[in-house]
Amino acid sequence: MGGNYCGSTKILGYFIEEAKEHLETLETGLLELSAVVEDQERLNEMFRAAHSIKGGAAMLGYSSIQKIAHRLEDSFKILRENKITTDQKLESLFLKGYDVLQSLIEKLQGTFGLNPEEANKIVEEAEPFFKELQAYLTKILDNEDSSSNEDVFAQVRALLTEMLSLFQKKANTKSRQSLQKLCGQLGQLFPKVKSWQDLTQTASSAIGNPQHSYATLA
Known part of the structure; x- marks a missing residue:
């Protein structure tokens, strides 16, 4: 039993370590979003970072982290597949989404871990951010098409x-x-x-x- 616990703790440790690296990639990219949208390789890098966090969280059963990473992944996919001109509002919405993901991973790393009830509440409260982000991306795309x-x-x-x-x-x-x-x-x-x-x-x-x-x- 102790061996299993030790093993799962080690796996969790690896996940947190990797997730923090991916968060760094996301934060750097989002702070330079106007340049990143012109660079396909950096967009791919950010998409992969969100995708990796999503996959690791799903494997370990952290559905809250999985959902938020998935929402960011979907938004990065839109940036990858379309020519989009960024502005301050778009950057701000992306950073809000990033902050939610970072908060969940920090709680997971904390002494008491990630409480499922608290995690679900964070995801629920974040939903309006992501709806606004998706709506704003759609509006930008419509304007660019026009x-x-x-x-x-x-x-x-x-x-x-x-x-x-x-x-x-x-x-x-x-x-x-x-x-x-x-x-x-x-x-x-x-x-x-x-x-x-x-x-x-x-x-x-x-x-x-x-x-x-x-x-x-x-």
């Missing part, structure tokens, strides 16, 4: 304006080739939209036909 769409539509308008100015000039082989090139550039803006591909390719073919006047094509 901004990206605006950029694409601005490019469409610019290319169409350029085409219109060419249509107003005299038709010749060189200008027809320039117009076809512009059709190709328009096609590249939405490469996966079949109807758009069909439209730009049809327009390019029509422009290449010398029988079609610019007035008709425009």
Whole structure:
């Protein structure tokens, strides 16, 4: 019995030692989040740190630590898979989540260990932080998508304006080739939209036909 206790204490000791190293990785990364989001390797490192804490906690039966590490892991996954611009609010929300994880591990290391009832209360109280973090990440992603769409539509308008100015000039082989090139550039803006591909390719073919006047094509 004593041997089993000693063995489990040793395993717990290893887990705490490793978890503290992972916490250090997370804290350093979160304090430099604006730089970290531009560095895929550092994002992977933070994701792995949260994942390792989650796995170790699950193995030892500390569901509270497992849940919080999992919530952080999910949030880091969003950062890994999307281009996100950070701000002070996002950094603050991430640090709040980190503080909860650090608090649980510190209690686990303490003289009285991690009381399940107290741990569950900490997890429950932390839930609004993580909901707010997820909601804020979603809002940032929506804004970035909207901004990206605006950029694409601005490019469409610019290319169409350029085409219109060419249509107003005299038709010749060189200008027809320039117009076809512009059709190709328009096609590249939405490469996966079949109807758009069909439209730009049809327009390019029509422009290449010398029988079609610019007035008709425009």
